[in-house]
Amino acid sequence: MTERKVRVRFAPSPTGPLHIGGVRTALYNYLYARKHGGELIFRIEDTDTTRFVPGAEEYIIESFKWLGIKFDEGVSFGGNHGPYRQSERRDIYKKYVDVLLQNGKAYIAFDTPEELDAKRKEVENFQYDASTRQQMRNSLTLSKEEVDALIESGHQYVVRFKIEPGRDVEVDDIIRGKVVINSSVLDDKVLYKSADQLPTYHLANIVDDHLMEVSHVIRGEEWLPSAPLHVLLYEAFGWTDTMPRFAHLPLLLKPIGNGKLSKRDGDKLGFPVFPLEWHDPKTGDISSGYREKGYVPEAVVNFLALLGWNPGEDHSEMMTLDELVEHFDLSKCSKNGAKFDYVKAAWFNHQYLIQHPDSDWVPAFDQVLRAQGIEATAEQMTEVVRMMKTKVIEYVDGQGNKKKRNISFASDLWPLCQFFFVAPASFDREDKFIRKNWKAADAEQAGTAAEMSRFADRLAEATDWTAEGLKADIDPWVEEQQLRPWNAWRICLVGLGQGPDMYELAAFLGKEETLCRMRFAIAELG
């Protein structure tokens, strides 16, 4: 076989939002295409009209736009192998179905879905294949005249692939090596339905991949069992010379428990399984998306790329899209399913966020603040981000345990930064930090209140109210007075044992607010 230009495709069905596993499949196709100077095609597989969901196609396109995964041709991208929407290729499929019918590789079957259901109930493990097709109503058991008459009178039919039994069919998979399945276990798959004059996935897939000159089929492992069927179809058409190479990717699994990652896991465990928020047009349900959750696309891509593949050796896990392209190698994909580790996904986002300029957080942070009824300037928000982005936040994991993790999203900021915008209204005397750091006066020592009072008086004299200015002014005085005012001061301004450096906080609040909060705390705590 001669070296062919690499042409790969991502071909989703517009039946709903794009699942994160689909995103990974698309990403691997993208990486492979870029790596080999090839092309990536975007095809819409809408041959099942009953499952079509309006808006899904637009959603998928929008998702890739956000993720930065670019297609070279396909629906909405142009190209000269179109149309790229399967529902617009009826005539093409019909032509190829006839080819199969004429050369005896396929036959017409009249059994209705109801009849087949009945048969399945009646015969355990019924399969429409070489062992049973002679008992059914099809062009193999009916005379030509009967068949023609049936079609003439408007009976609906399907075209089935006639699989010759007893043959070991070999699939040479890039990731898994040789996979052999005996054709006897395959059934005579429906390739085409007269009812809507559309093919099923199997036929459309082979015809399109051939016509679109696809060189490599990179798809999920759920397709592995039908890969031999596809090989047989290429043979039936006489296209084996240009048959694409296959690569079946391992699946994404639930983070906890068993089974593959599903739509519901996400919102149950608190992480999205869709790139963008999705509003179901039928039920009105809203499923959360990575974009709305506050992920940056680079982090999502980076994390996803490493689920089932890695560059090997001790290479850094932080990689840009270009770096991923540079190192990507299909043959180094792992073979077993990967549990979806959303804590690590958050870590990736954390890494990207602290690498981005603080001001990049402002739009998202602004939304978070507005939701709390707070307005702040861009400068203020940038400052808060700078001071708080390396803190940690508590969260509840899938098992209901309290855990801590790095701040990974703008929305994590609010619970930890209220005090920048809202003064403490009361103090919890039982709080460990307050009990430890706010002492009442006794016979030998003046209490914390007195100390804070003196400290406030001294602060009032400060002229350069910036973090640096205050430090230069106050540090020597504190030293001279042999004071350790930090924790008590923190109680005054924050109300808790939280927050950034005290000089920085004071500088942010301003002189008036700082002194006001101190007087209030002194009065309250005594």
Place this chain on the structure above:
RNA sequence: GGCGCUUUCGUCUAGUGGCUAGGACACAUGCCUCUCACGCAUGGAACACGGGUUCGAUUCCCGUAGGCGCUACCA
């Protein structure tokens, strides 16, 4: 049930016919410190099991068990 794929720390994984089996996330401890952190350092933690092949198997082969997928006029 049938068919197929798969199995290295809790998770994602690297790796080899002979290694103290490496890294990342998570976890723990210490240092730093003005709280919580960040950062830095350290630590615990894995080759599913049973047979072979072999001087020697985590690595190669065969079973068993577990996990996953497919088994539609869905993709």
